[in-house]
Amino acid sequence: xxxxxxxxxxxxxxxxxxxxxxxxxxKRQTNESILKYLKExxxxxxxxxIYRDYEGxxxxxxxxxxxxxxxxxxxxxxxxxTIDEVIDNLCRKMIxxxxxxxxxxxxxxEKEVIENWEKIKxxxxxx
Numbered sequence: 144x145x146x147x148x149x150x151x152x153x154x155x156x157x158x159x160x161x162x163x164x165x166x167x168x169x170k171r172q173t174n175e176s177i178l179k180y181l182k183e184x185x186x187x188x189x190x191x192x193i194y195r196d197y198e199g200x201x202x203x204x205x206x207x208x209x210x211x212x213x214x215x216x217x218x219x220x221x222x223x224x225t226i227d228e229v230i231d232n233l234c235r236k237m238i239x240x241x242x243x244x245x246x247x248x249x250x251x252x253e254k255e256v257i258e259n260w261e262k263i264k265x266x267x268x269x270x
Contacts, residue, residue, distance in 0.1 A: 159216045174217050181210040
């Protein structure tokens with residue numbers, strides 16, 4: 144891959160694919176074997192947030208994103224689902240759970256937003 148001034152999400156996916164194909168350590172990893180890294184990165188982000196370390200937060204969010212891409216790549220290789228399906232699922236959920244933004248539901252305040260979120264979430268569990 145050529146060096147660029149600025150990389151994008153597609154570049155990230157290509158980098159992951161190359162690493163999984165060519166790096167012996169990364170090739171051997173499973174969702175189970177890398178789970179600890181997702182937990183570690185989340186903890187490191189939490190710490191950076193507490194200390195308002197914005198550069199640290201930026202780095203740790205990147206590390207969390209890497210973990211999401213890594214887990215998704217492993218599952219793609221097993222023909223279970225792709226990162227595109229993860230993104231589609233997330234977008235649909237956020238649209239569904241924000242009818243006051245993407246629909247015609249009226250809310251008075253943030254308390255009502257949370258109540259609606261919980262009702263929608265409970266309804267999703269039943270279906």
